[in-house]
Every structure is written in C-alpha cells, then in structure tokens.
Amino acid sequence: MLTTVVAVVAVLLVLTRGQDTYVARPPSSTEPSGAAEDVAPGLAAAALTRFADALRAGDPEAAARLAPADDPAAARRLAGIAANARDLSLTDLDIRYVDQSTAPDAEGRWRAVADVRWRIAGFDPTSAQAEVSFVLQSDASGVGIVSAGGGGDRSPLWLSGPITVRRAGEALVQVAVSARADRYARLARVAIASVARTLDMPQSRLVVEVPATEPQLDRMLDASSGTYAGIAAVTAPVDGSDAADAPVHVFVNPEQFDQLRRAGAQVVMTHETTHAATGAVTSRAPLWLVEGFADYVALRNVALPITTTAAELIARTRRSGVPRALPSTADFSVQASGLDATYESAWIACVIIGERVGTVGLERLYDRAGAGAPFAATLRQVTGLTLAQLTSTWRERLSDLAS
Known part of the structure; x- marks a missing residue:
C-alpha cells in the first residue's frame, strides 16, 4: 500500500520554538459543446512535440520561439523551463498531446492536457509520468504555448517556471526561489x-x-487546496505512482519549513531523507514505526533534552492522560489534530526498542516489517517483546515523562 510520509512542523517548532502506453481520459462532461471545433489539435500536438525537442536539447531559445509572437513573458517562461531541463539533466523526456480541456477565450487561449514523461538522470530509478495542463493560444499563425501547470492537473515544479538547481554531493535540490537554494x-x-x-x-x-508557496506544493502533488497546511515536508512519489521503483522525492512546504531555525530544519530534512532512503512510501510496517523510525534517525545526534524533543507529547499526556494504544494510521492523517504529539509518541516507542536492541535491531525490525513480515511475530523475534509488552512499556514511559 502506498503511504505518503510527512513531517509536521509543530513538533519541530519546539526545536526553534511514489515509455508506457497511455490511454486518453474521456472528455469532460463540462466541456462546452463544439469546443473541439474551435482549436487545431494537430497543430497543438506538433507544438508540444517541438517543445519536448527543445527541452531534450536544453535549448532555451528554441523553446522561447514556441510562445505566441506577442507574448514575451511566455517566451521567457518557456526558455526558463528549457533551462530547467538542462540543469536537471532530464532524460526519457516526452510530451504527448492528449485532449482539449477548455474552449478558447476571447484571446484564443485554451487549455490542453498532455502526458508528460521525465527522469532526472543519475537520481531517479525510473521515469515519472503525469497528466499536465498546458495553456495554448490559437491565432492565424498557428498554436503557441503560453505556460504549463495548473488547470486541476499535477504541476511538476520544473515545468511551472524558472528554478534554481543545486547539487550537493549525493543531493539535488530544485528551488523556485533562488535565495533559498544554498x-x-x-x-x-x-x-x-x-x-x-x-x-x-x-x-x-x-x-x-x-x-x-504552499498552494504550489498542493498543485505539485495533485492535492486539494490546504492539504499540506501545517506540514513542513512530505516524501512522496513524484507522479503519485504506487510502483515500488517509482521515483520518490522530498517536497517542502516553504511556508512552514522556513519558520524553522537551523536545528529544527535539519531534523525535518533528515527525517524525510530517512523516508526516501529506506523506501518508506511503500513500507508495510505500522505507520507509527515508519514515522517513529525516521524521527529516531533524525534526532539521534541532537543534543536536546527529552522535555524539549517530546514537549507536545508531555503536554498532551498531562492534559488528556496516557493513550491506551500506539498511534493508528488515522492518527497520522494530515487532517488529524495533535500531529506533533503523535509523532513524538511514535518516536518514544522507537527509542524504547532502540534501548533494548540498539539501532541495528530497530533497523532490522523496520526492514522486516516494511517487507511485509507479520509485525507482532517479528517484534517478538527481534526484541523479545510482545506487542502488548511494548505498549505497556511505552505507556509507562509516557506516564513517567508527564509526571
């Protein structure tokens, strides 16, 4: 089962304070009658093919020439996208026209859906593939490309406008605001x-x-508005695929992340990097183990007292008492209340396991459970504890912390 793994910001404020054939989707029932007669799909498809050619060549000038002649802003936008493709070393790149999604407006502009495929060479194990909306403009000279993204479809960052790319060892960072890149x-x-x-x-x-912005993050992940409010970062498949080898990236919510000071920001990034490195998005382990394990790694070398790193959990326990059970999957929903304390409680459970069998033992449990081994039996094999015993020990620890 595909899991989206996130890092909440509140828990860390205490430190500061996932070439195939493609089947076109059916036309929308809301498409205006006769809309297809108002555009030239063959010209649109040809324009998008030429755009893909320009991107593969990393040629900003060739991309810019595909904009409407009277739209210099569109030309700059397309040139920037071509530069993005070059700077990211995109490969397996293809753009195929699928269908018209809106009728032309008074200026001859309309939306079309295209199937886009891409892969970051040296970083992504396979290609990502997504439906992306393009704004096109029809006039007497043909069809020009105005922009990519939006329109209710997934909007990859590199297609949405100019970005800054930084390579730092084994990391590649793509940032919409250049000042944040370093x-x-x-x-x-x-x-x-x-x-x-x-x-x-x-x-x-x-x-x-x-x-x-946060709304741009929602569009990148094809999520409804506000889905990631309060979430500092999320590790997810680039195109929403649930394939085991789908490219997985860390996506940041700048409106939350940028509130963090250095220590909190590093914990969030290390938490999400743990998810990415260990295949967390397809893990079959209990979600408390997936999230608690990531915090265990992220906080391993953080020199802060537990009264700080578990502050929200302590406060909730004092207010509402000790939970009867380890956190459920529902408790980690991005819409759930008290996410910060939930993450901290999962971390405490992993700390207890780590104290008993060390980091190597905890990692063994995480790997076996993630691969689908029955959790209760695996827990006992690795730690000698039954699930009930672990829960009891965890509850006692929470009680002690709150006392």
Whole structure:
C-alpha cells in the first residue's frame, strides 16, 4: 500500500520554538459543446512535440520561439523551463498531446492536457509520468504555448517556471526561489551523511523540491487546496505512482519549513531523507514505526533534552492522560489534530526498542516489517517483546515523562 510520509512542523517548532502506453481520459462532461471545433489539435500536438525537442536539447531559445509572437513573458517562461531541463539533466523526456480541456477565450487561449514523461538522470530509478495542463493560444499563425501547470492537473515544479538547481554531493535540490537554494542544499547534504552514518548504509541519492508557496506544493502533488497546511515536508512519489521503483522525492512546504531555525530544519530534512532512503512510501510496517523510525534517525545526534524533543507529547499526556494504544494510521492523517504529539509518541516507542536492541535491531525490525513480515511475530523475534509488552512499556514511559 502506498503511504505518503510527512513531517509536521509543530513538533519541530519546539526545536526553534511514489515509455508506457497511455490511454486518453474521456472528455469532460463540462466541456462546452463544439469546443473541439474551435482549436487545431494537430497543430497543438506538433507544438508540444517541438517543445519536448527543445527541452531534450536544453535549448532555451528554441523553446522561447514556441510562445505566441506577442507574448514575451511566455517566451521567457518557456526558455526558463528549457533551462530547467538542462540543469536537471532530464532524460526519457516526452510530451504527448492528449485532449482539449477548455474552449478558447476571447484571446484564443485554451487549455490542453498532455502526458508528460521525465527522469532526472543519475537520481531517479525510473521515469515519472503525469497528466499536465498546458495553456495554448490559437491565432492565424498557428498554436503557441503560453505556460504549463495548473488547470486541476499535477504541476511538476520544473515545468511551472524558472528554478534554481543545486547539487550537493549525493543531493539535488530544485528551488523556485533562488535565495533559498544554498540553505536547502546544505541541509540535504548533512541529512544524507547523517542517515548513512546512523544506519550504516551507503549514501543514497536524494532529490528535494521546494516550491515558492504552499498552494504550489498542493498543485505539485495533485492535492486539494490546504492539504499540506501545517506540514513542513512530505516524501512522496513524484507522479503519485504506487510502483515500488517509482521515483520518490522530498517536497517542502516553504511556508512552514522556513519558520524553522537551523536545528529544527535539519531534523525535518533528515527525517524525510530517512523516508526516501529506506523506501518508506511503500513500507508495510505500522505507520507509527515508519514515522517513529525516521524521527529516531533524525534526532539521534541532537543534543536536546527529552522535555524539549517530546514537549507536545508531555503536554498532551498531562492534559488528556496516557493513550491506551500506539498511534493508528488515522492518527497520522494530515487532517488529524495533535500531529506533533503523535509523532513524538511514535518516536518514544522507537527509542524504547532502540534501548533494548540498539539501532541495528530497530533497523532490522523496520526492514522486516516494511517487507511485509507479520509485525507482532517479528517484534517478538527481534526484541523479545510482545506487542502488548511494548505498549505497556511505552505507556509507562509516557506516564513517567508527564509526571
């Protein structure tokens, strides 16, 4: 089962304060009658094919020439996208016209859906593939491309406008706001080294995407508005695929992440890097173990007292009492209340396991459960504890912390 794994911001404020054939979707029932007669799909398809050619060549000038002649802003936008493709070393790149989605407006502009495929060479194991909306303009000279993204379809960051790309060791960071690029590159580089050191594993490749705004993050992930409000970052398949080898990136919510000071920001980045490095989005382990394990790695070398790193959990326990059971999947919903305390409680459970069998034992449990081994039996094999015993010990720990 595909899991989207996130990092809430509140828990960390205490530190500061997932070439195939393609089947076109059926036309929308809301499409205006006769709309298809108002455009030239063959010209639109040809324009998008030429655009893909320009992107593969990394040729901003060729891309700019595909904009409407009277729209210099569109020309700059397309040139920027071609530069993005070049800077990201995109490969397996293809854009195929699928269908018209709106009728032309008074200026001859209309939306079309295209199937886009791409892969970041050296970082993504396979290609991503998504339906992307393009704004096109029809006039006497043909069909020009105005922009990509929006329109209710997934909007990849690199297609949405100019970005800044930074490579830092095994990390690649793409940022919509240039001034943020160096900071994110540093955080990603440290996170990769920390995960590799803690888990005694080879350094894995990491891609981090940072949009300009929270609404842009929602569009990148094809999510409804406000889905990631209060979420600092999320690790997810680039195109929403549930395939085991789908490219997975870390996506940042700048409106939350940028509130964090250095320590909190590094914990979030290391948490998400742990998810990316260990295949968390397809893990079959209980979600409390997936999230608690990521915090265990992220907080492993953080020199802060537990009264700080578990502050929200302590406050909730004092207010509402000790929970009867380890956190459920529903407790980690991005719409759930008290997410910060829920994450901290999962971390405490992993701390208890780590105290008993060490980081190596905890990692063994995480890997076996993630691969689908029955959790209760695996827990007992690795730790000697039954699930009931772990829960009882965890509840006692929470009670002690709150006392």
